[in-house]
Amino acid sequence: MKKSLVFLLILALLSGLALPALAAEDDPLLTLVNPWNTLPEGWKVELVSIGNGHRVDKTCYDDLTAMLEACKTAGFRPVVRSSYRTQATQKQLYENKVRQWKGYGYSEAEARKQAATIVAPPGTSEHQLGWAVDIVDASYQVLNEKQATMPAQIWLMEHSWEYGFILRYPVNKSEITGIIYEPWHYRYVGKEHAKAIYESGLCLEEWLKARETLQAVENAVNAQVEELRRKAFVMLWNRK
């Protein structure tokens, strides 16, 4: 066989070894906003009304309305309780919660700490991204764990990923998310990521970490493949 042909054949085989590339590491759809990561500086939203005084960023508008429509078509009654919030609104909600805890007899510091597990302090709420909505069942609009047993909620928890939304604060993940179990808070990450996150069973924080590890492995494997490719080239070139 001709030298060049063998070379091309090996090159083709080695190319197949490279892992498929992951989406860009800095995909804005995966922007992390939590107690330890504040809203990115100068975050821009393009607000669109979804009715009843609620607004979301344009990015998730189509998928959100499609999800709510599908939920209704399936026979349920989802109601949006909360959507985009400004820094001022978030501050007000947080301070109200702090006051409530102080009323229970907690110290200022302890009241702030407790309040933060329920209402994110200003600058750390996903609602400020314009990509988060709190949705409840029309028949039970209270924000507590019972919400998870409501028909509209059961449907949403099962299908939201199909519309690019994840249940952001799942059960047993409070230690990692810093927020209590919230079977009503949905965060938009786009369909591709939502499917992957849903299937992984991880919360966003865990998934981002896993993704980082996978990216490092991928880089290492690709570096090895490059090295093999280079060696094969040298070897074949030197063959007479």
Ligand SMILES: [Zn+2]
């Ligand atoms: Zn929420």
